[in-house]
Amino acid sequence: MNRKMPVIIWGATGFTGGELLRIIARHPYMEVAGAVSRSKAGTPIGAIHPHLRFAYQDVNFISPEEGGKIDAGLVFLALPHKAAAETAKKRLSTGQKVVDLSADFRLRDHEQYKRWYETEHPCPELLEGAVYGLPELHRQEMASAKLISGVGCNATSAIFALLPLAKAGIIENARIECRVGSSEGGAEAKEGSSHSLRSRSLRVVSPFLHRHMAEVIQELALPEENISMTVTAVELVRGIQCIAHVTLNRTLREADIWKLFRAQWSNEPFVSVSPAKPAHFRIPDPRFVLGSNRVLTGFALAEDGRRVIAASAIDNLLKGAAGSAVQSANIMCGAEETAGLEMMPLYPA
Amino acid sequence: MNRKMPVIIWGATGFTGGELLRIIARHPYMEVAGAVSRSKAGTPIGAIHPHLRFAYQDVNFISPEEGGKIDAGLVFLALPHKAAAETAKKRLSTGQKVVDLSADFRLRDHEQYKRWYETEHPCPELLEGAVYGLPELHRQEMASAKLISGVGCNATSAIFALLPLAKAGIIENARIECRVGSSEGGAEAKEGSSHSLRSRSLRVVSPFLHRHMAEVIQELALPEENISMTVTAVELVRGIQCIAHVTLNRTLREADIWKLFRAQWSNEPFVSVSPAKPAHFRIPDPRFVLGSNRVLTGFALAEDGRRVIAASAIDNLLKGAAGSAVQSANIMCGAEETAGLEMMPLYPA
Amino acid sequence: MTATCTVCEAQVDLPNNCCEGELLICGDCGTELEVIALDPITVEEAPQVQEDWGE
Known part of the structure; x- marks a missing residue:
């Protein structure tokens, strides 16, 4: 070429x-x-x-x-x-x-x-x-x-958060939460998008259903009744943080989930799994991928071995x-x- | 290589x-x-x-x-x-x-x-x-x-705003104003830099003197008594907008100043002169150079042909x-x- | 010589003249590990002072 x-x-x-x-x-x-x-x-x-x-x-x-x-x-x-x-x-x-x-x-x-x-x-x-x-x-x-x-940008963030768990067939249900920037709304001026009304908001734009769910259901083969997608507009122009509150259908150890994440992402050119430490970097923050085509994904497992937060961070325009x-x-x-x-x-x- | x-x-x-x-x-x-x-x-x-x-x-x-x-x-x-x-x-x-x-x-x-x-x-x-x-x-x-x-990042923005006018020896005096982001303060936590105290502030950190002035005086050969540098911390992490309120020592037409800006910057790989129209882009905004090594510079001439706003926008970390x-x-x-x-x-x- | 990270069970390479008490960082999950014994090689998660970035 x-x-x-x-x-x-x-x-x-x-x-x-x-x-x-x-x-x-x-x-x-x-x-x-x-x-x-x-x-x-x-x-x-x-x-x-x-x-x-x-x-x-x-x-x-x-x-x-x-x-x-x-x-x-x-x-x-x-x-x-x-x-x-x-x-x-x-x-x-x-x-x-x-x-x-x-x-x-x-x-x-x-x-x-x-x-x-x-x-x-x-x-x-x-x-x-x-x-x-x-x-x-x-x-x-x-x-x-x-x-x-x-x-779909929200679908993309949910897929990157859930894929290893979905592929292993261990998701019982997932309450998917996307925290999103204003650029998702596109360039045209809409009523709610004026700076005075949009800045500093924590606006839950969809409590349970968002049309991007259709892609998550299709691509992860997850039954619709087992998931929901809540979208909250936060103080960002670019960036999506997806936090999925997952309940597993079995009890696992932290190392088991690390293996699933490693197997899924270790050879991907644009995906990194967030480190466990320092703790404040464990759940990915879109600040660390702003302006790049990169994805950060990560998880935390509760003491009971069944409740997981599976998360991802992307730049929604990239x-x-x-x-x-x-x-x-x-x-x-x-x-x-x-x-x-x-x-x-x-x-x- | x-x-x-x-x-x-x-x-x-x-x-x-x-x-x-x-x-x-x-x-x-x-x-x-x-x-x-x-x-x-x-x-x-x-x-x-x-x-x-x-x-x-x-x-x-x-x-x-x-x-x-x-x-x-x-x-x-x-x-x-x-x-x-x-x-x-x-x-x-x-x-x-x-x-x-x-x-x-x-x-x-x-x-x-x-x-x-x-x-x-x-x-x-x-x-x-x-x-x-x-x-x-x-x-x-x-x-x-x-x-x-x-x-110095503030000095750099002032130099890019004033250079064509300084080289032509037509500056009588200049009240230089730099609007700056929080990343200028560096990574260490300082009292005034906590988000709660710094966000949404319009903090005039130096009314007349800023040590970056020394570079402006040296590099533009401007007498110290003819300039001042006011620095205001604004709602930005990265970015400097420099607006210099210049009084010329003679009356000029707009085209005369365009010629000076063009002659100075037209062959520079990283510098662009902002267009006259649309008017809201005339005075450069650091948003349009964020994350790049680019410089935007521009000016506006008052009706009287003597008062000029000479301006620039840069990413202070780049x-x-x-x-x-x-x-x-x-x-x-x-x-x-x-x-x-x-x-x-x-x-x- | 490698040790198994206690958090993510990745293999962590030990520096050749490694000694007890030495701190290693697991490249996969970022956990800091302390070498407790060399024969057999045992490591434990090193107590890390947690910077307070919390709200």
Whole structure:
């Protein structure tokens, strides 16, 4: 791969679109051949993403029509649900590979899509060939895929917290708690997202159900009645801390769980298991992965050997969205998985 | 440069030490051969810098005695004032090149050092050969230097705000204001730095005088009586916004000042001049350079053609400390100046 | 020579001239271990002064 591969980003004005522009500006094998935005066509990228002005000097957003004409083997879709599926269908029909950051191709069962996203899936026939966008779970299928889905950021954090225990079939039930930053809400101004109303809040946005649960149920094969997902908006812009209050279906020793975590994560390029000591670092804090594609995961076992806190920390715009998307695209295009994704966490910040 | 050059960091437990470890972990030509800390020798680096644990697995801090024995051509000193000078003297005597992040070699005149830092300079004979650590001002001398000083973070922001106007000799006076983050205070717990007391504060820590002024006076050749430096601690961890309220000694048009800014900065790899429009981006905000070695600078001219706001925004731990140190080291070792320093700004964050 | 970490049962390498009372850090779980005996090799979790980062 000497010349860089041209890629196009559809929906490049949002936070995940901006994050894709940011990553690809420093990617060794990819370069942005077009940043599509219906509403902002003709506007300089730096006017919407001021931190990127220097890296996209004299580059404007382009219209979907212009975007459709550019010869690029890979497209990233950072579009709202439903619009993404329709665009994906067109792009695939022209032979382009697609990484879609929306929810449209995450759920294999279009009935579940209808239930959680309250709308008919526009092209259920594409679901069969789509691969769920988490490389740590599906890197083999990704290598030959044409369509890779996005990942829900809350779902991603829950999967990284629970996977070793779920795979061992030892979860009786789990009360999953995600503490999240404001950037999850996206760039558009919404009523509750004004700084005065959002800052310093501890806003429980979903007591039991969150649509990202559907991905946790699907990917971890956990029965829905055994889990719940509570999401609390906290004083963060980026970052998710997932704390799952798990009850095991048997009694285990701490070392048994360490073995499960080690076996699952020791060879993963982006995942680290938090140390047991010092104790205040045991349950992962997203501060320590801010700005990186890294995942911290860890656990604590109660004296009774049955109650566990299984936890994870990610940057929701990176590992929870654009980072996993580029990681998946690397695999799909035969590049090494970590290409362009080795930024170091920024701390303190 | 195929094999990476071993470097040693003295004082590696503080925020700037951690930032050096963080940058060099991804530097194409340098690698850390030793992280020296008298107090934490034998402790894993990840126990002090949790965000770096994955990058320095099984690596501990070493004692000054061990550090002194390692064969490395370059050392970074992130030590308190005075201790830095003594260590620099020893290191230089063994033939090592030194980039010292402390204030000990910033001021050419040891009388000024005594005035602002209230202590005798331990080795004034070294001041002659030291180069002030801002590449944008001294890259030629750096190429052949053996000892390069650090830069005061507030001084750096003021220099980037004022340089074009100072060089043109058109500053009558300047009331320099720096709005700063908490990480300037360093890692040690101090009374005023506990979160409850520091968060949400607008704490004017120095109404008129700040010791970083000495560098501004020296590097911009501005008479002391014509400037003042007010530092306000604001709700930031990283970041400095410098706003200099300048009165010109003549009347100018906006275009005249654009020419000065363009001439000064257009070929600098890390500096961008903020656009005039949209207006809310005209005066630089450190949010747009967070986590990068970049500088944003800009200005606004009042109707009267004499009053100017000249401004800049930097990340105090990067361009204001460790970033400029690595940039200077790149030049001193004959590598390209931007090596290992092209991280993209993290926004929103 | 290796010892088994008492917390996570990872194998911890002992430095060759290791002596009783020596402190080791388990690379996997970060626990500080104290060498109690060399024959057979036994280690225990070393009492660690817990910095107070609590609220």
